[in-house]
Amino acid sequence: MxxxxxxxxxxxxxxxxxxxxxxxxxxxxxxxxxCLCDVRQDKIDSAIDWLKDHDLLEQPVKGYTDIDAFLAHxxxxxxxxxxxxxxxxxxxxxxxxxxxxxxxxxxxxxxxxDCDRIxxxxxxxxxxxxxxxxxxxxxxxxxxxxxxxxGEIGKVIIGTVVDNVSVGGQYYFHGPRxxxxxxxxxxxxxxxxxxxxxxxxxxxxxxxxxASGGLDVYGGDAPNDKRCRDCEIRDTCPEFKDTNNFKMxxxxxxxxxxxxxxFARECDxxxxxxxxxxxxxxARLTYMECHFTPEYTREFMFVGDKGKIEAFYDNxxxxxxxxxxxxxxxxxxxxxxxxxGGHGGGDTGIVEAFLGCLQxxxxxxxxxxxxxxxxxxxIAAAESEESGMPVLIPDVPYPQGIEI
Ligand SMILES: NC(=O)c1ccc[n+]([C@@H]2O[C@H](COP(=O)([O-])OP(=O)(O)OC[C@H]3O[C@@H](n4cnc5c(N)ncnc54)[C@H](O)[C@@H]3O)[C@@H](O)[C@H]2O)c1
Numbered sequence: 001m002x003x004x005x006x007x008x009x010x011x012x013x014x015x016x017x018x019x020x021x022x023x024x025x026x027x028x029x030x031x032x033x034x035c036l037c038d039v040r041q042d043k044i045d046s047a048i049d050w051l052k053d054h055d056l057l058e059q060p061v062k063g064y065t066d067i068d069a070f071l072a073h074x075x076x077x078x079x080x081x082x083x084x085x086x087x088x089x090x091x092x093x094x095x096x097x098x099x100x101x102x103x104x105x106x107x108x109x110x111x112x113x114d115c116d117r118i119x120x121x122x123x124x125x126x127x128x129x130x131x132x133x134x135x136x137x138x139x140x141x142x143x144x145x146x147x148x149x150x151g152e153i154g155k156v157i158i159g160t161v162v163d164n165v166s167v168g169g170q171y172y173f174h175g176p177r178x179x180x181x182x183x184x185x186x187x188x189x190x191x192x193x194x195x196x197x198x199x200x201x202x203x204x205x206x207x208x209x210x211a212s213g214g215l216d217v218y219g220g221d222a223p224n225d226k227r228c229r230d231c232e233i234r235d236t237c238p239e240f241k242d243t244n245n246f247k248m249x250x251x252x253x254x255x256x257x258x259x260x261x262x263f264a265r266e267c268d269x270x271x272x273x274x275x276x277x278x279x280x281x282x283a284r285l286t287y288m289e290c291h292f293t294p295e296y297t298r299e300f301m302f303v304g305d306k307g308k309i310e311a312f313y314d315n316x317x318x319x320x321x322x323x324x325x326x327x328x329x330x331x332x333x334x335x336x337x338x339x340x341g342g343h344g345g346g347d348t349g350i351v352e353a354f355l356g357c358l359q360x361x362x363x364x365x366x367x368x369x370x371x372x373x374x375x376x377x378x379i380a381a382a383e384s385e386e387s388g389m390p391v392l393i394p395d396v397p398y399p400q401g402i403e404i
Pocket of ligand 1: 011012013014015016017037038039040043067082083084085087091105106107132133134189343
């Protein structure tokens with residue numbers, strides 16, 4: 001620590017690493033950037049330029065292209081891991097083996113075995129470990145959780161969650177995320193947030209998953225190397241991607257983004273899916289994810305033995321909760337407060353929660369079970385889509401006596 005602030009290192013300097021790892025952590029006021037790491041030197045250079053331009057560097061920082069040298073950097077108190085999904089497990093295990101506090105962006109990993117490898121590596125590391133499922137920290141979801149915990153709808157029995165992803169084409173189908181080999185499934189890359197929220201509200205462990213999905217709007221016959229910038233219909237195509245100053249929903253403005261045609265042959269991830277989940281306490285859930293809706297929102301509906309709760313989420317925070325008790329004539333409407341920061345205020349909230357764990361000074365892995373369970377549903381769903389069969393989620397032993 002320096003001047004009462006934790007020194008962080010960011011591992012993986014794409015949009016999420018720089019804008020969230022740099023932006024949200026430093027703006028919290030209790031962190032400063034101690035060092036950076038990316039396998040590409042140009043990413044280190046551009047991250048330093050951006051952080052300087054935004055007054056987010058308190059001191060000159062060293063950039064590493066080698067993770068072992070990065071982890072050995074003196075003064076490194078915590079690492080934000082923001083590498084691509086396929087690199088999460090190996091990077092996370094290395095960070096834990098080096099006994100560094102770790103904030104790992106979602107999804108936890110691309111296989112259930114890799115999630116469990118990370119949980120195993122945490123044991124004996126004596127550090128704080130958190131996975132970046134920030135939507136748990138937005139006011140809407142906190143209010144829903146509090147209402148359910150207060151017994152307003154009784155025991156949760158059945159639920160439906162919908163991810164309307166109007167930005168599916170723009171975010172995923174112009175680049176490597178359109179391929180299973182890169183992200184496994186959009187249910188994992190995108191859906192883990194909502195699945196985690198569902199698990200949290202149901203308050204149970206998912207056991208069995210069945211899914212059906214398809215690629216019905218994106219993909220096609222276009223060559224894999226066809227780009228929007230060279231396309232003859234670029235002025236009229238509604239899927240055209242402008243690579244200059246491309247804005248992400250968490251505030252990042254990116255310039256180095258791919259603009260390959262969304263109708264390319266190599267697209268193979270589903271752009272719409274339905275998932276059915278059975279929980280260990282008998283509750284059940286349906287989850288729908290669609291990447292060609294007009295709107296970009298999330299909808300939640302849970303029914304318990306005493307009532308029903310519905311919640312509406314969008315990034316602009318037009319939050320709304322409808323609470324209706326059985327046998328009552330009218331529902332009640334609740335409008336949760338807005339808060340600062342990306343992802344409906346969740347980005348700010350989760351950094352604060354990570355800080356709280358560091359300040360407590362005890363080893364912890366708050367939220368790790370939710371991160372593992374949400375990844376496990378998505379991974380099992382991707383397998384179920386391929387095989388047409390239900391998939392069982394295996395158990396993992398968690399350490400006793402800590403909040404998971
Ligand atoms: N809401 C959220 O929580 C949220 C939002 C966006 C992205 N993400 C997650 O953040 C991660 C990064 O997303 P992004 O859009 O910034 O991706 P990106 O591909 O733009 O950036 C990843 C960076 O990691 C680097 N890298 C790759 N392998 C590495 C390794 N082994 N060691 C060090 N660096 C390595 C790459 O060179 C690249 O600069 C992904 O896992 C994504 O799912 C989370």
